[in-house]
Amino acid sequence: MGFYCISSKNFPAFIDELIHQQSVIAPQLVQSKPYNPSSSEFFSFSLLKKASNLRLDYDTTILPPKKVFFPPQQVLLSFKNGEFQAVLDLYETILFGVHPYDLLAIEQTDFLFSDKYEDIHYTAQRQLTTIIGSNIQRSAEHSFFSSMNANVKPSTHDGFITKIADTYIYEVLTGKAGNLLKYGQFTDASQQQIDLAVKENERVKSKSHLNYSADEIKQGLEKSYADLELWEQLAKSCYACGSCNTSCPTCYCFNIEDKWHIDQISGERTRYWDSCMTEDFAKISLGPGKSGEAQTENFRPTTGARMRHRLMRKMVYLNDKLGTQACVGCGRCATSCTADIADPVNIINTVMEKYHD
Amino acid sequence: MTKPSIFLPKQAQIINVRQNSESEKHFTLRFADGKKIHFEPGQILEVSLFGFGEIPIGIASSPTRQHSFDIVVRGIGRVSKAINKLNKGDSLYIRGPYGNGFKLDKIRNHPVLIVAGGLGVCPTRSLIQYILDRRSEFKHFTLFYGACHPSQQLFRDDLSDWRKNNDIELLEIVDRPDCDWQGYVGVITDLFDKTQVDKDTRVIVCGPPIMFKFVIQKLDQLGIAHENIFVDLERRMKCAIGKCGHCQINHKYVCTDGPVFSVKDLEDLPEAF
Incomplete structure (x- = not known):
């Protein structure tokens, strides 16, 4: 445990040695974004092949790093001729360069996948992952992390790296992170360097801000619940595509489906990311009606009811369980929204204008 | 060593199949390893057939009858239709039991009324059998059973x-009678005019979502407190372990916080029905 430093000059060799030792998943540039002049690049957490591809100066990634432990599709069981077994496709990995808001999100999903019933399809991969956080060098366009979870410090990660001038300060929090020291030319960090790293992390602010505290938002949203008309208005142009869910680091809803292999005797039971914003999410069948027509009941039939549910889930429902809000302010939902309506800052500030005391 | 997957089911043998009505089949099951299932009336199972999928189903027999357990499946979707093609000797795959059951400690030593509409008689049969098997633990016991048509009556x-x-005390009613029907005709709430329901009664309501509101209105008129009315909710529970989100009603999960809720509990859950 403690603080170490490595020069920018020696840093690439450290990363290359990590890649040599283990798989490293880290932020990389995937594509330029010419149609969006305000931000010209897309980043993704993906398998790092060489140090020069690492982009610790990323603003945010398209998908959150939860995909390492909770992939978009994950085989849970395989079956063949009446025999079946659990499938765990595990690998040791270093998840490198995770921003503090995503660290908070991982802490939440760690808890939620272990709460009451431990889901080893998540937790086993999580245990094999070493997480190294990194400071936010620039804030994403729709980010509002400075307004969220002000009193919560992430604690789920193993180490944290902060860039100050031409040096990286590496904070070692667990033995897993300590084990990586031998792969680079680290020296002990001075108190002055540690202080600079702390300041650097305090300095960074999100681009957007909420005008209200967590408690005020909780109370305001609870009051707005009965005002479905307002929510319908906010969700008027929602396509129910689910992009806001897909890109959210704290969304963890899923569907489970069976698929046959082409041999028709074997197959897999797979879970997929699912989205509470899609129309069928809370729909049940009531069986055939009097003239044989399919009857259904949808408990959140409109986009307004579903948007309200999503915001309540992020800002109200899970607060007691998590001890904080289930939104970390990354702004990915706002960036990914095809109709450009999902920005929680706009939604919350609009609701609060009407429902704040 | 990691724990076993929570998604691993147990193999159960079908030891009897009855055609309950045109689209419903009644399966009697026993685990292939011979182990007994421990559950409370009202709890649910995830029942699956590999290659088709998993569906949540309430247990339709009482834990007092330990030699086997029952489920009733209405064949309307991909999984349920595949299950309903199975025969005696075939296997089903079971996870569970999950959820909370019918709050036996709150209904013991009181009169009990079960209001079951349509398929709602399946999970409540578990409690009906339980009460009949331990009759002295309960006071006056009434069952209202409503079905669309006499041919759709189950059990x-x-x-x-x-x-x-x-x-x-069994009162039966159908929407549309056939020429042999001797019982009442109408909707299930009509049965409240046909018998006396004591104010101290503990009421269990299970049926299609539309039924709840009307039954609760009647119970309100009778002065039955909301903490003494229990409803069994239905949702598309994909995981049954409080994670997948499909069964969420406001801040509660039907699979782990329910499926049985008192009407009092539902007062701050407007999405319940």
Whole structure:
């Protein structure tokens, strides 16, 4: 445990040695974004092949790093001729360069996948992952992390790296992170360097801000619940595509489906990311009606009811369980929204204008 | 060593199949390893057939009858239709039991009324059998059973036993009678005019979502407190372990916080029905 430093000059060799030792998943540039002049690049957490591809100066990634432990599709069981077994496709990995808001999100999903019933399809991969956080060098366009979870410090990660001038300060929090020291030319960090790293992390602010505290938002949203008309208005142009869910680091809803292999005797039971914003999410069948027509009941039939549910889930429902809000302010939902309506800052500030005391 | 996957089911053998009505089949099951299932009336199972999928189903027999357990499946979707093609000797795959059951500690030593509409008689049969098997633990016991049509009545053998059994006051009603129907015709709430319901009664309501509101209105008129009315909610529970989100109603999960809720509990859950 403690603080170490490595020069920018020696840093690439450290990363290359990590890649040599283990798989490293880290932020990389995937594509330029010419149609969006305000931000010209897309980043993704993906398998790092060489140090020069690492982009610790990323603003945010398209998908959150939860995909390492909770992939978009994950085989849970395989079956063949009446025999079946659990499938765990595990690998040791270093998840490198995770921003503090995503660290908070991982802490939440760690808890939620272990709460009451431990889901080893998540937790086993999580245990094999070493997480190294990194400071936010620039804030994403729709980010509002400075307004969220002000009193919560992430604690789920193993180490944290902060860039100050031409040096990286590496904070070692667990033995897993300590084990990586031998792969680079680290020296002990001075108190002055540690202080600079702390300041650097305090300095960074999100681009957007909420005008209200967590408690005020909780109370305001609870009051707005009965005002479905307002929510319908906010969700008027929602396509129910689910992009806001897909890109959210704290969304963890899923569907489970069976698929046959082409041999028709074997197959897999797979879970997929699912989205509470899609129309069928809370729909049940009531069986055939009097003239044989399919009857259904949808408990959140409109986009307004579903948007309200999503915001309540992020800002109200899970607060007691998590001890904080289930939104970390990354702004990915706002960036990914095809109709450009999902920005929680706009939604919350609009609701609060009407429902704040 | 990691724990076993929570998604691993147990193999169960079908030891009996009865065609309950045109689209419903009644399966009697026993685990292939011979182990007994421990559950409370009202709890649910995830029942699956590999290659088709998993569906949540309430247990339709009482834990007092330990030799086997029952489920009733209405064949309307991909999984349920595949299950309903199975025969005696075939296997089903079971996870569970999950959820909370019918709050036996709150209904013991009180009069009990079960209001079951349509398929709602399946999970409540678990409680009906339980009460009949431990009759002295409960006071007056009434069952309202509503179906669309006499041909859609489930558990015919049970019904003919219950009609003769003095331990249970059974009132049956159908929407549309056939020419042999001798019972009441109308909607299930009409049955409240046909008998006396004591104010101290503990009421269990299970049926299609539309039914709840009307039944609760009647119970309100009778002055039955909301903490003494229990409803069994239905949702598309994909995981049954409080994670997948499909069964969420406001801040509660039907699979782990329910499926049985008192109407009092539902007062701050407007999405319940």
